[in-house]
Each structure stands twice: as structure tokens, then as C-alpha cells.
Amino acid sequence: MATYGLVEYEDASPAVRAIYDEIRAVRQTDYINNFWKALAHNPATLRRTWEGVKEIMGPGGALDPLVKEMIYIAVSATNGCGYCVASHTAAAKKAGMTPAMFGELMSVVGMANETNRLAVGCQIEIDERFRTSQVP
Amino acid sequence: MATYGLVEYEDASPAVRAIYDEIRAVRQTDYINNFWKALAHNPATLRRTWEGVKEIMGPGGALDPLVKEMIYIAVSATNGCGYCVASHTAAAKKAGMTPAMFGELMSVVGMANETNRLAVGCQIEIDERFRTSQVP
Amino acid sequence: MATYGLVEYEDASPAVRAIYDEIRAVRQTDYINNFWKALAHNPATLRRTWEGVKEIMGPGGALDPLVKEMIYIAVSATNGCGYCVASHTAAAKKAGMTPAMFGELMSVVGMANETNRLAVGCQIEIDERFRTSQVP
Amino acid sequence: MATYGLVEYEDASPAVRAIYDEIRAVRQTDYINNFWKALAHNPATLRRTWEGVKEIMGPGGALDPLVKEMIYIAVSATNGCGYCVASHTAAAKKAGMTPAMFGELMSVVGMANETNRLAVGCQIEIDERFRTSQVP
Amino acid sequence: MATYGLVEYEDASPAVRAIYDEIRAVRQTDYINNFWKALAHNPATLRRTWEGVKEIMGPGGALDPLVKEMIYIAVSATNGCGYCVASHTAAAKKAGMTPAMFGELMSVVGMANETNRLAVGCQIEIDERFRTSQVP
Amino acid sequence: MATYGLVEYEDASPAVRAIYDEIRAVRQTDYINNFWKALAHNPATLRRTWEGVKEIMGPGGALDPLVKEMIYIAVSATNGCGYCVASHTAAAKKAGMTPAMFGELMSVVGMANETNRLAVGCQIEIDERFRTSQVP
Numbered sequence: 177m178a179t180y181g182l183v184e185y186e187d188a189s190p191a192v193r194a195i196y197d198e199i200r201a202v203r204q205t206d207y208i209n210n211f212w213k214a215l216a217h218n219p220a221t222l223r224r225t226w227e228g229v230k231e232i233m234g235p236g237g238a239l240d241p242l243v244k245e246m247i248y249i250a251v252s253a254t255n256g257c258g259y260c261v262a263s264h265t266a267a268a269k270k271a272g273m274t275p276a277m278f279g280e281l282m283s284v285v286g287m288a289n290e291t292n293r294l295a296v297g298c299q300i301e302i303d304e305r306f307r308t309s310q311v312p
Numbered sequence: 313m314a315t316y317g318l319v320e321y322e323d324a325s326p327a328v329r330a331i332y333d334e335i336r337a338v339r340q341t342d343y344i345n346n347f348w349k350a351l352a353h354n355p356a357t358l359r360r361t362w363e364g365v366k367e368i369m370g371p372g373g374a375l376d377p378l379v380k381e382m383i384y385i386a387v388s389a390t391n392g393c394g395y396c397v398a399s400h401t402a403a404a405k406k407a408g409m410t411p412a413m414f415g416e417l418m419s420v421v422g423m424a425n426e427t428n429r430l431a432v433g434c435q436i437e438i439d440e441r442f443r444t445s446q447v448p
Numbered sequence: 449m450a451t452y453g454l455v456e457y458e459d460a461s462p463a464v465r466a467i468y469d470e471i472r473a474v475r476q477t478d479y480i481n482n483f484w485k486a487l488a489h490n491p492a493t494l495r496r497t498w499e500g501v502k503e504i505m506g507p508g509g510a511l512d513p514l515v516k517e518m519i520y521i522a523v524s525a526t527n528g529c530g531y532c533v534a535s536h537t538a539a540a541k542k543a544g545m546t547p548a549m550f551g552e553l554m555s556v557v558g559m560a561n562e563t564n565r566l567a568v569g570c571q572i573e574i575d576e577r578f579r580t581s582q583v584p
Numbered sequence: 585m586a587t588y589g590l591v592e593y594e595d596a597s598p599a600v601r602a603i604y605d606e607i608r609a610v611r612q613t614d615y616i617n618n619f620w621k622a623l624a625h626n627p628a629t630l631r632r633t634w635e636g637v638k639e640i641m642g643p644g645g646a647l648d649p650l651v652k653e654m655i656y657i658a659v660s661a662t663n664g665c666g667y668c669v670a671s672h673t674a675a676a677k678k679a680g681m682t683p684a685m686f687g688e689l690m691s692v693v694g695m696a697n698e699t700n701r702l703a704v705g706c707q708i709e710i711d712e713r714f715r716t717s718q719v720p
Numbered sequence: 721m722a723t724y725g726l727v728e729y730e731d732a733s734p735a736v737r738a739i740y741d742e743i744r745a746v747r748q749t750d751y752i753n754n755f756w757k758a759l760a761h762n763p764a765t766l767r768r769t770w771e772g773v774k775e776i777m778g779p780g781g782a783l784d785p786l787v788k789e790m791i792y793i794a795v796s797a798t799n800g801c802g803y804c805v806a807s808h809t810a811a812a813k814k815a816g817m818t819p820a821m822f823g824e825l826m827s828v829v830g831m832a833n834e835t836n837r838l839a840v841g842c843q844i845e846i847d848e849r850f851r852t853s854q855v856p
Numbered sequence: 857m858a859t860y861g862l863v864e865y866e867d868a869s870p871a872v873r874a875i876y877d878e879i880r881a882v883r884q885t886d887y888i889n890n891f892w893k894a895l896a897h898n899p900a901t902l903r904r905t906w907e908g909v910k911e912i913m914g915p916g917g918a919l920d921p922l923v924k925e926m927i928y929i930a931v932s933a934t935n936g937c938g939y940c941v942a943s944h945t946a947a948a949k950k951a952g953m954t955p956a957m958f959g960e961l962m963s964v965v966g967m968a969n970e971t972n973r974l975a976v977g978c979q980i981e982i983d984e985r986f987r988t989s990q991v992p
Contacts, residue, residue, distance in 0.1 A: 177715070178436045179537055180547055207441070211427070214436045218551030221558070224639065225427065228632060232419045238412040243379050244420045247386045251424035251565075253977030254390045256528040256800040259431035260424065261977060262442040265723055275724055276374035279762030282977050283368045284380045286765070286970040288387035288396065291347070291361065293795075293969045295395035297933030297962050299941060300314045300350045305343070306398040307585070313851070315945055316955055354959030357966070360772060367768065387973075389569030392664040392936040397569060401587055411588055415626030418569050422629070426562040429659075433525030433533060433554050443721070449987070450708045451809055452819055479713070483699070486708045490823030493830070496908060497699065503904065504691045510684035515651050516692045519658045523696035523837075526662045528800040531703035532696065534714040548646035555640045556652045560659035560668065563619070563633065567667035572586045572622045577615070578670040579857070661841030664936040669841060673859055683860055687898030690841050694901070697837045698830040701931075705797030705805060705826050722980045751985070755971070758980045769971065776963045782956040787923050788964045794927045795968035798934045803975035804968065806986040820918040827912045828924050832931035832940065835891070835905065839939035844858045844894045849887070850942040 178214035192216045195226055202230055209263060242271040250285045314350035328352045331362050338366060345399060378407040386421045450486035464488045467498055474502060481535060514543040522557045586622035600624045603634055610638060617671060650679040658693045722758035736760045739770055746774060753807060786815040794829045858894035872896045875906055882910060889943060922951040930965045 185196055185208065195216075196208050215222040233248075235241050245268035252260035268278075294300075321332055321344065331352075332344050351358040369384075371377050381404035388396035404414070430436075457468055457480065467488075468480050487494040505520075507513050517540035524532035540550070566572075593604055593616065603624075604616050623630040641656075643649050653676035660668035676686070702708075729740055729752070739760075740752050759766040777792075779785050789812035796804035812822070838844075865876055865888065875896075876888050895902040913928075915921050925948035932940035948958070974980075 178434050179550060209439050209442070210436050211431060214434045215430065217547055218554065220639070221430075221551055221555045224555075224636060225430070225558070228423055228636075229427070231628070231632065232416070232423050237416050238410060239382075239416045239420075243382070244416070246375075246379070247383055247417065247420045248424045249977065250383045250386045251390050251421055252428055253973045254387050255425065255428040256972075256976050257428035257431055258976065258979070259436050259438050260428050261979060262438045264424075265979070266442050274374060275761055278723060279765055280368070280373050280375045280380070281383065282762065282974055283765045283768075284375075284383045285387055285977055286769070286974050287364055287368050288384045288400075289391065289973045290966040290970040291365070292388055292391040292393035292396050292936075293933045294351065294357075294361070294962055294966050295347060295393055296936050296938065297929065297941060297965055298314050298350045299938070299945070300346050300395050302395050302398045303345050306345070306402050315958060353955055354962065356775070357959055357963045360775065360963075361966070364768060364772075367764070385569065389565045392564075392568050394568065394571070397571060401571070411625055414587060415629055418566055418626065419629045419632075421569055422562040422566050422633070425565045426558040428528075429525045429561045430554055430558050432528050432530065433521065433557055435530070435533060435537070450706050451822060481711050481714070482708050483703060486706045487702065489819055490826065492911070493702075493823055493827045496827075496911065497702070497830070500695055500904060500908075501699070503900070504688070504695050509688050510682060511654075511688045511692075515654070516688070518647075518651070519655055519689065519692045520696045522655045522658045523662050523693055524700055526659050527697065527700040529700035529703055531708050531710050532700050534710045536696075538714050546646060552640070552645050552647045552652070553655065556647075556655045557659055559636055559640050560656045560672075561663065563637075564660055564663040564665035564668050566623065566629075566633070567619060567665055570586050570622045572618050572667050574667050574670045575617050578617070578674050657841065661837045664836075664840050666840065666843070669843060673843070683897055686859060687901055690838055690898065691901045691904075693841055694834040694838050694905070698834040700800075701797045701833045702826055702830050704800050704802065705793065705829055707802070707805060707809070722978050753983050753986070754980050755975060758978045759974065765974075769974070772967055773971070776960070776967050781960050782954060783926075783960045783964075787926070788960070790919075790923070791927055791930045791961065791964045792968045794930045795934050795965055796972055798931050799969065799972040801972035801975055803980050803982050804972050806982045808968075810986050818918060824912070824917050824919045824924070825927065828919075828927045829931055831908055831912050832928045832944075833935065835909075836932055836935040836937035836940050838895065838901075838905070839891060839937055842858050842894045844890050844939050846939050846942045847889045850889070850946050 178210065180214075180217045182210055182213035183216035184213065188216060189219065191219050192222060195219075195222055198230075199226060202234075211259065211263065242268060242273060245271055246273065246277070246281050249281060250288075253282075253285050254289060314346065316350075316353045318346055318349035319352035320349065324352060325355065327355050328358065331355075331358055334366075335362060338370075347395065347399065378404060378409060381407055382409065382413070382417050385417060386424075389418075389421050390425060450482065452486075452489045454482055454485035455488035456485065460488060461491065463491050464494065467491075467494055470502075471498060474506075483531065483535065514540060514545060517543055518545065518549070518553050521553060522560075525554075525557050526561060586618065588622075588625045590618055590621035591624035592621065596624060597627065599627050600630065603627075603630055606638075607634060610642075619667065619671065650676060650681060653679055654681065654685070654689050657689060658696075661690075661693050662697060722754065724758075724761045726754055726757035727760035728757065732760060733763065735763050736766065739763075739766055742774075743770060746778075755803065755807065786812060786817060789815055790817065790821070790825050793825060794832075797826075797829050798833060858890065860894075860897045862890055862893035863896035864893065868896060869899065871899050872902065875899075875902055878910075879906060882914075891939065891943065922948060922953060925951055926953065926957070926961050929961060930968075933962075933965050934969060 200206055233244055245264055248264040336342055369380055381400055384400040472478055505516055517536055520536040608614055641652055653672055656672040744750055777788055789808055792808040880886055913924055925944055928944040
């Protein structure tokens with residue numbers, strides 16, 4: 177159970193309900209997942225986090241929403257966060273991620289984690305050209 | 313300097329030279345970056361790592377090479393690996409990443425890192441529906 | 449179950465029992481939590497770890513014990529350690545942490561995790577003034 | 585150098601300048617540190633991050649601003665983010681952190697990192713009482 | 721359950737079966753653990769990962785297989801990966817790890833995690849002699 | 857520079873000098889590395905850390921000192937701690953680590969980091985037999 181339990185809609189303050197309503201409208205589902213119900217004990221964090229997620233993860237940007245969900249999975253797997261891996265994998269599947277795409281995502285995540293540690297473990301210095309070719 | 317220094321082409325064994333040659337051919341550049349030169353002290357690791365990277369990061373799969381480079385950056389930033397952030401940001405730019413795409417990539421990476429820790433810190437349990445809706 | 453099971457008081461060696469007794473006395477509770485019972489297979493580690501925790505987390509220092517418990521939660525959430533989040537959240541509540549304090553703690557933890565990765569991902573150099581203004 | 589360089593005030597768009605002005609006013613200093621100048625290439629991320637930091641780190645909440653700066657350092661050290669350790673250590677000193685407080689902060693950070701890994705490495709299960717005593 | 725479930729032998733393609741057969745032969749057991757069955761949805765990743773593990777973890781190298789299993793546990797505990805801690809602890813026990821060896825392994829893992837964060841948190845620069853004494 | 861600078865022998869208190877003297881005696885070198893000089897601002901942390909390192913890393917236990925140094929490097933590379941990678945690689949070389957041993961160490965570290973994230977990213981459950989075969 178979350179640290180202070182989950183805030184259900186019927187027990188929520190008007191401010192929290194308004195955010196729950198918006199989550200439902202934006203996501204076109206009645207389901208509010210545990211993450212939001214656990215944050216609701218701190219309405220300011222709930223609001224700020226939801227507004228960030230809504231602004232960042234939605235359509236209309238330079239990156240496709242499915243690409244963003246896969247990046248989210250990559251970070252969550254790297255951080256070892258089971259909750260976010262589960263919730264964003266569900267979201268990615270809903271957004272069209274195929275088993276083949278997931279398989280490649282995992283292979284990149286695995287390889288990056290491997291080489292990240294090799295680079296540090298072998299004390300490799302950044303190539304001068306990677307430092308200077310910074311301008312687009 | 314890397315733990316045992318960098319193996320330059322002229323000092324490399326035939327086996328290492330063959331891999332350097334292939335890196336140059338696949339990447340269409342004469343430049344071999346420090347990562348490979350540092351791994352070259354252990355030819356088996358050099359070969360296995362290069363074959364993995366070549367197989368995973370190239371074109372022709374379910375994910376676009378640029379998407380894979382951005383996933384690589386996401387993992388590397390999350391792991392705090394300056395070397396891999398620098399080298400894969402250079403690769404992503406070469407593959408067409410625009411400043412707007414990079415900006416969105418960073419916003420997803422930041423948000424995922426934030427919510428990963430909130431989920432753990434608030435001891436949030438995985439929603440039953442995320443556990444069971446596992447089949448594609 | 450822990451790797452070699454849990455060492456219960458009645459099965460413990462005199463050296464382990466002495467530490468259990470001290471934990472009970474210092475914490476004013478009969479309860480010995482799983483962490484100590486799992487470490488007890490290696491009495492030297494049990495002793496060293498307990499002495500460190502006792503010395504560091506107790507009252508009388510420059511930081512309030514509750515502040516130290518919240519710092520402990522912050523680290524544990526960042527490392528994704530469910531056990532330590534749970535045990536130190538219980539300890540922090542006992543030491544007086546209110547829901548409002550926990551909410552703010554989580555918001556700082558979330559924000560720090562976000563900006564940590566942005567700083568690395570954007571390859572931001574440390575400002576000269578942060579390097580040189582080191583003296584108190 | 586940051587991925588797309590640093591946006592100086594004189595080169596900034598009106599939207600970015602407005603945020604820079606607010607940072608200066610809130611922090612009562614003319615200095616804008618590299619973090620904000622690097623984020624400024626993505627004004628939406630700059631704005632969202634600044635508003636989050638301003639809302640979270642300021643006075644008037646349940647936690648003292650200095651406590652929040654120390655929590656920030658704890659997370660940043662745990663994530664290995666040199667930039668954030670340097671900038672928030674400077675902020676904490678400005679907010680009154682003494683060498684003794686910093687010494688204790690580090691000892692808690694060190695101990696928490698140690699026990700986090702022991703708990704995972706020894707496969708210790710969460711005590712039932714930590715799971716159920718969740719209500720404040 | 722794994723993201724796309726587990727691929728049992730009887731449902732596996734010939735390519736996957738061949739790898740399962742090899743795992744059984746090399747490990748001298750009929751048991752295929754969940755890790756391989758979950759990867760099997762992506763045969764290329766299954767093959768590459770198995771070939772890497774087989775090449776790296778086997779006997780005949782400069783490091784003893786048991787030492788390699790303990791290094792694997794050290795990394796897995798540090799990353800907070802419960803699955804890999806469990807599976808490689810089982811492997812290490814099979815390879816001869818005694819409780820005393822495990823106890824010392826954990827004490828090194830704990831101490832390293834502690835000092836890693838102290839070094840970053842205290843902003844300690846690398847000693848010149850550690851930088852230059854790179855040649856064997 | 858470390859947060860409060862480095863405490864040189866001639867400026868150290870008698871208590872700190874005593875520890876420096878012991879470090880020199882145990883390590884059979886006059887050199888005190890930056891890590892200890894930076895911790896010396898907090899003598900209690902200096903003492904506790906040194907006593908832990910001395911107790912854990914020395915000879916006479918169930919694990920060879922060189923094996924322990926390699927485990928230390930594995931953890932430090934996984935945590936991205938450049939300082940500890942550098943200092944413990946120097947120590948491991950002094951203790952007899954050959955390039956071939958280092959190469960294998962890195963290959964295990966890389967592989968473990970890769971599979972750690974695959975296990976989490978693919979949401980793989982721990983095999984029942986790994987849970988129950990806990991007794992030596």
C-alpha cells in the first residue's frame with residue numbers, strides 16, 4: 177500500500193477531483209491509476225506532476241507519443257522502477273508498440289547499460305571531437 | 313587516460329585492426345573513437361561489444377536508428393555516463409536529431425526520472441490491470 | 449526470504465544476541481527487524497553496520513534525527529530500495545514526520561532526480577564560481 | 585560545453601529573459617547559472633523546471649529551505665551528479681549549512697547507500713509491520 | 721508475468737529450442753530459468769545475450785567462475801535488480817560460495833557503495849598519481 | 857577541490873594525524889590520498905570509514921584481497937564513481953591484477969549491467985526455485 181494509502185475519487189477534495197477529471201478526459205478512460213491516487217495526498221505535487229506529464233507526453237511535439245513512451249520505459253528499466261515499467265509498457269502497447277519494437281527497445285537499453293559501465297570502468301576520456309562539435 | 317591507454321591502429325593486432333576496419337566501413341568515417349581503442353586491450357570484449365552495437369543500432373529494424381540513438385542518450389543520462397551522452401548525442405545529431413527533438417527527449421528523461429523515484433518513495437503498488445494486461 | 453534466512457534471537461550466538469539486546473535498548477522496542485536478522489549470518493557486518501547506524505542516526509548531532517530519517521528516505525527512494533524506504537518511512541513517522549513533510553520530501557526528491565539527469569544529459573559544465581567558492 | 589551551448593541574456597528571447605529576470609529577483613543575485621542557460625534552448629522545459637524549483641525549494645513550507653537543500657545534495661550525490669552536488673552545496677552553504685551539518689549529511693548518505701545495497705543483496709523481505717503500519 | 725509471457729520449450733521456434741538445448745547442455749540441468757524464456761520473444765536478443773553469458777561466465781579465463789558470479793552479484797545488488805541477485809546467488813552457491821564468502825562480498829559491496837557516494841558528495845578530485853600511473 | 861578542501865598532515869588535529877599514521881602503516885606508503893584528506897573535516901566519518909575499509913579490505917578473510925579490489929571496481933563502475941574506479945584500479949594493479957583479469961572483470965560488469973536492466977524492463981518474475989533454494 178502507498179505510504180498514506182490511495183485517495184479514491186469519492187474521498188477526494190474538489191481540487192484533486194478536478195485533476196482526476198482531467199486525467200480521465202485526456203486519457204479517455206475512467207481509470208485513475210495508483211500513481212495519481214498516491215500522489216493525491218499532496219495536491220501540489222499531484223497537480224505539478226500531472227501538468228508536466230500532460231505537457232510532455234502528449235501529441236503534437238517533435239517526437240511521436242509512442243517514441244516518448246519507449247524512452248520512458250528505457251529510463252524506468254535503467255532506474256529499476258517496476259511500477260513505471262509496468263504502467264508505461266501498458267501505455268506503449270496502447271499507443272501501438274509491437275513485440276518487435278519492444279524487443280529492439282530492450283536490446284538498446286541493455287547495450288547502453290553495458291557500454292555506460294565499460295566507459296566509466298575503463299576510465300575513457302571523452303574524445304575532443306565530441307566536446308567541440310557541440311553546435312547543431 | 314583509459315586504464316591501459318588507447319590502442320592505436322598502427323599498434324593493433326591483426327584481429328583488432330580487422331574490427332577497426334569494419335567500424336570505419338560501417339560508420340563511413342576514418343575516425344575510431346576512444347571507446348573502441350580502450351576496449352581493444354581485451355579483443356574478445358571489443359569484438360563482442362562491436363558486434364552487439366552493429367547488430368542493434370543499425371537500420372532495417374522495427375525502430376528508426378535515430379530513435380535508437382535517443383533511447384541510448386536517455387539511458388546514458390540516467391546512468392550519469394558523460395562519455396556515452398557525448399558520443400551518442402554526436403551520433404544522434406548526425407542522424408538528424410534537431411534541437412526540438414533533443415529538448416523533448418530531455419523533458420521525457422527528466423519526467424521519467426522524477427516519477428520513477430516518486431513511485432518507489434511513495435511505495436506505490438502496481439495496479440492489477442498493469443500486471444494482467446500483459447499479452448499484446 | 450533472505451539469502452541465508454533470518455537469525456532469530458533464540459538461535460543467535462552470544463555476540464549476535466548482545467547486538468540484538470542493544471538494538472532493543474537503543475530503540476526502546478522488542479522488535480528486531482529483518483534487516484538485522486539477515487545480516488546476523490555475518491556478525492562482523494552486523495556489528496559494524498549497527499554501530500554505524502547507532503552513531504550516525506541518533507540524537508545530539510548537528511542535524512535533527514527526523515531530518516536524518518528524511519535524508520535516508522531520499523537516498524533509498526533514489527536507489528530504488530523498497531526495504532529501506534519502508535523501514536525508514538516507518539522510523540520517520542515515529543519521529544514525527546507529518547504527511548505535509550513527507551509530501552515536500554517527495555517533491556524535492558522528484559525534482560532533484562529530474563534535474564540531476566538534465567544536467568548530465570545536457571552536458572552542462574560546472575560554473576566556475578561553484579568550483580572556487582568552496583571555502584565555508 | 586552544454587549540448588547546444590549556453591543562452592546568454594542578451595541573446596535570449598523575451599520569454600527566456602522573463603524567466604531569467606525572475607530567477608534573479610527570487611534569488612536576489614544577478615548571476616544565472618549554467619543549468620538555466622543550457623535549458624533555455626527549450627523554453628518550455630526551462631519554464632517548467634524553474635517553476636517547479638521555485639515552488640518546491642522556497643520558504644514557507646513544512647520543511648526548512650536548508651533541509652531541502654541538504655536533501656537535494658543527498659539525492660545528487662547518490663545519483664553521481666557532480667553539477668547538482670556543486671550547485672546545491674553552494675546553495676546550502678548560503679542557506680547556513682555548517683561543516684558539521686555537511687559532515688553529518690554525508691555520513692547519512694554514505695550509510696543509506698551502504699544499507700540500501702545490503703538489503704537488496706541479502707534479498708531481505710519487508711517486515712509485515714512496515715507494510716501494514718502505513719496509516720499516519 | 722514477463723511483458724509478453726514466457727516461451728516454453730514446446731511452444732518455441734526451432735531457433736529458440738536450439739538455444740534452450742545449448743543452455744541445458746552447458747549448465748548440465750534441464751531447467752531453463754525465466755530470464756531466457758522471457759527474452760525468447762526476441763530471438764536475436766536471446767541468442768546474443770546467451771552467447772555473451774556463455775563466453776564471459778564460463779571456466780578457462782583469467783578469473784575463476786565463482787569470482788565472476790560474485791562480481792555479478794555485486795553489480796546486481798548495486799543496481800537493485802532482485803531477479804539477478806536471486807539467480808546469480810543461486811549460481812554462486814552452486815559454484816561453491818560459502819556463507820563466509822557471501823558475507824565478505826556483501827561487506828565490500830556495502831563499503832564501496834558508501835565511499836562511492838562520499839567521493840561524489842564531497843567533490844573529491846582524482847589524485848594526480850591515480851591518473852598517471854595508468855600503465856600496468 | 858573537495859567541499860571544504862583537503863586536510864594536510866601538518867594542519868591535521870592529533871586525532872586525524874593518528875588515522876593518517878595508521879593508513880600509512882597499513883598501506884606501507886607515505887601517500888595519503890585525497891579521499892581521506894577530504895573526509896578529515898569530519899573526524900568521526902574519517903575514523904569510521906577507515907576502520908571499515910581496513911577491516912573489510914585486508915587479508916586473512918574468505919576472499920582474496922585482489923578479488924575484493926575487483927568487486928570494489930565493479931561496484932564503482934556501476935555507480936559511475938570516477939574517483940573510486942581510479943583509486944581501486946590503482947590498488948588492484950598493485951595487488952596483482954593483470955590486463956587479462958581487468959578485461960574479464962569489465963566483461964562481467966558490462967554483462968551484468970545489461971541483464972539487470974533486461975530483467976527489470978521485461979518484468980521477469982523470480983523463479984520459484986531461486987526463492988526457495990535459499991538455504992546453503
